[in-house]
Amino acid sequence: xxxxxxxxxxxxxxxxxxxxxxxxxxxxxxxxxxxxxxxxxxxxxxxxxxxxxxxxxxxxxxxxxxxxxxxxxxxxxxxxxxxxxxxxxxxxxxxxxxxxxxxxxxxxxxxxxxxxxxxxxxxxxxxxxxxxxxxxxxxxxxxxxxxxxxxxxxxxxxxxxxxxxxxxxxxxxxxxxxxxxxxxxxxxxxxxxxxxxxxxxxxxxxxxxxxxxxxxxxxxxxxxxxxxxxxxxxxxxxxxxxxxxxxxxxxxxxxxxxxxxxxxxxxxxxxxxxxxxxxxxxxxxxxxxxxxxxxxxxxxxxxxxxxxxxxxxxxxxxxxxxxxxxxxxxxxxxxxxxxxxxxxxxxxxxxxxxxxxxxxxxxxx
Amino acid sequence: xxxxxxxxxxxxxxxxxxxxxxxxxxxxxxxxxxxxxxxxxxxxxxxxxxxxxxxxxxxxxxxxxxxxxxxxxxxxxxxxxxxxxxxxxxxxxxxxxxxxxxxxxxxxxxxxxxxxxxxxxxxxxxxxxxxxxxxxxxxxxxxxxxxxxxxxxxxxxxxxxxxxxxxxxxxxxxxxxxxxxxxxxxxxxxxxxxxxxxxxxxxxxxxxxxxxxxxxxxxxxxxxxxxxxxxxxxxxxxxxxxxxxxxxxxxxxxxxxxxxxxxxxxxxxxxxxxxxxxxxxxxxxxxxxxxxxxxxxxxxxxxxxxxxxxxxxxxxxxxxxxxxxxxxxxxxxxxxxxxxxxxxxxxxxxxxxxxxxxxxxxxxxx
Numbered sequence: 001x002x003x004x005x006x007x008x009x010x011x012x013x014x015x016x017x018x019x020x021x022x023x024x025x026x027x028x029x030x031x032x033x034x035x036x037x038x039x040x041x042x043x044x045x046x047x048x049x050x051x052x053x054x055x056x057x058x059x060x061x062x063x064x065x066x067x068x069x070x071x072x073x074x075x076x077x078x079x080x081x082x083x084x085x086x087x088x089x090x091x092x093x094x095x096x097x098x099x100x101x102x103x104x105x106x107x108x109x110x111x112x113x114x115x116x117x118x119x120x121x122x123x124x125x126x127x128x129x130x131x132x133x134x135x136x137x138x139x140x141x142x143x144x145x146x147x148x149x150x151x152x153x154x155x156x157x158x159x160x161x162x163x164x165x166x167x168x169x170x171x172x173x174x175x176x177x178x179x180x181x182x183x184x185x186x187x188x189x190x191x192x193x194x195x196x197x198x199x200x201x202x203x204x205x206x207x208x209x210x211x212x213x214x215x216x217x218x219x220x221x222x223x224x225x226x227x228x229x230x231x232x233x234x235x236x237x238x239x240x241x242x243x244x245x246x247x248x249x250x251x252x253x254x255x256x257x258x259x260x261x262x263x264x265x266x267x268x269x270x271x272x273x274x275x276x277x278x279x280x281x282x283x284x285x286x287x288x289x290x291x292x293x294x295x296x297x298x299x300x301x302x303x304x305x306x307x308x309x310x311x312x313x314x315x316x317x318x319x320x321x322x323x324x325x326x327x328x329x330x331x332x333x334x335x336x337x338x339x340x341x342x343x344x345x346x347x348x349x350x351x352x353x354x355x356x357x358x359x360x361x362x363x364x365x
Numbered sequence: 366x367x368x369x370x371x372x373x374x375x376x377x378x379x380x381x382x383x384x385x386x387x388x389x390x391x392x393x394x395x396x397x398x399x400x401x402x403x404x405x406x407x408x409x410x411x412x413x414x415x416x417x418x419x420x421x422x423x424x425x426x427x428x429x430x431x432x433x434x435x436x437x438x439x440x441x442x443x444x445x446x447x448x449x450x451x452x453x454x455x456x457x458x459x460x461x462x463x464x465x466x467x468x469x470x471x472x473x474x475x476x477x478x479x480x481x482x483x484x485x486x487x488x489x490x491x492x493x494x495x496x497x498x499x500x501x502x503x504x505x506x507x508x509x510x511x512x513x514x515x516x517x518x519x520x521x522x523x524x525x526x527x528x529x530x531x532x533x534x535x536x537x538x539x540x541x542x543x544x545x546x547x548x549x550x551x552x553x554x555x556x557x558x559x560x561x562x563x564x565x566x567x568x569x570x571x572x573x574x575x576x577x578x579x580x581x582x583x584x585x586x587x588x589x590x591x592x593x594x595x596x597x598x599x600x601x602x603x604x605x606x607x608x609x610x611x612x613x614x615x616x617x618x619x620x621x622x623x624x625x626x627x628x629x630x631x632x633x634x635x636x637x638x639x640x641x642x643x644x645x646x647x648x649x650x651x652x653x654x655x656x657x658x659x660x661x662x663x664x665x666x667x668x669x670x671x672x673x674x675x676x677x678x679x680x681x682x683x684x685x686x687x688x689x690x691x692x693x694x695x696x697x698x699x700x701x702x703x704x705x706x707x708x709x710x711x712x713x714x715x716x717x718x719x720x721x722x723x724x725x726x727x728x729x730x731x
Contacts, residue, residue, distance in 0.1 A: 163482065
């Protein structure tokens, strides 16, 4: 297993490769998974009334949303560039209008009409309508605040408790990142074939007593070994740093990701053979990785995509990997992922056949 | 210098595979990302939660809460499952069957509605808090002899602002992000510009020629900039024509932004190449930059960062200028973003020339 050992030594001896394959994925995951503001609504409020009621409304909103207090003329810019999801302008005379039952309303602005705004809008609607009801039934401002305090007497109490629990979507997100970096790793390792060809290592091997098939098989095995080590390190990192839960059948999940390592390396061999140039092969995988992971459902749920895109994604190995991972994280039965394994192995066989056909010409060049 | 520029530009455009990929990839990204993110926003699929519900209340109190749980709008986002015991719901949260668990119980004269959740930003909290406040109002009002009526709730609370923002579709909004993200790949040409000199001994030939290195670099930078800008223009045209994307801003401003982005991206590629002297590592750093800058500008979802890190990202500033010109943002925002892009561009090329200058008298053979 001379070629196998030698490839591993070449890989371990290259600090840039070690950093990109082992360290960068961890740093990335820390950066992307620490940002959990995905669902929280961010609201900009221009309070032109500066009254007790307007301040109380803002205080209530701050309990569950991210609230930014800005001027009216800043709202448009904030909304357009996406700094906030939703904006409110509380007009001057708001409190007076509520207390004296004059028609008064809050101006709202949003750019993207999203279900995300629903909760906040409902809350504001109910809160203001409650105040208007009180306003209709009082004579003056003093009575208004007296009644408000009286009506807040707690017959109903709300309590919120946050638990750690298993967050399946975080674990699924982690798998998405893992898939992305497996693809990067696969091209870094497969590019050794180009380097060998350019340095005439392949010629020397052919001239030696070592069969050509041994060179390819041992090279491929070395690439897979590096990939499996990468997967192992990433799982250990996810477990100890993020305390992620990967389901009761973790061993099967590990096998699934290892199978994807084989698929990725087989795909990278085709890319290497087609591009024939180390730089272009890096460039191509850089460009291909994002759509492959996206179409596989690695970044977001495929159910939100058009039907045509969902159909196309079924012809991509990342889709079957993510689906299998999702099922295992959500503790589906092992037999549910058997099809995923079968499909991934089919992809592997197909990619390997194509790369073997192309390799002969590649080596001659 | 013009000869170098012409040759470099011709070589870039003659690189058919990369040119096709650089045009096709952003269009694919615009289509996928635009549709996916629009679908997610409309359906609220990212908000969907499995929610366990246990109602220990009786009579009218139970009915009003049950009504809330079965409300149509409520049901689009939350998948409610009633459980027979409190412990079942709590276990469900622990083992991940439920994201949230709501249970209502009477403690003396008080009704306590508890929400146990693994999602600290769950919209359920807002909904239940609102329900609790309204229930308190209704009960206390009735006790005071006031006729609390549901038709108070037909009054409109909101008015739509006169400030017409329009309602962009997903593709309209994300075409900008997707294009900027894809342009970062243009940094590959910056990398190749620097490292090809070492690989093919071009550097030695350049040093003995009468053309100064400054002119060689200048010609290549100009060629790469024109190339990347042309790619951007082609993508914009194709996305407008085939995907209906909205690029209806000031064309001069849009063109200037693309030129600046191209200059910056090319410069960044050259810096990475000059620092690392390794194609693989330079491309790795470019990948890191791609992901960081895209995230800072909100390319993976409409939640950009507003930290100093975001401000130093060319994507973030380019995005602000483009959205401002397309959707009517303020001139101050545009000027500020242009200013930052100029600073980033100057800093990038300053770093490159410092690194290159320090290596100039070194060994040219690699």
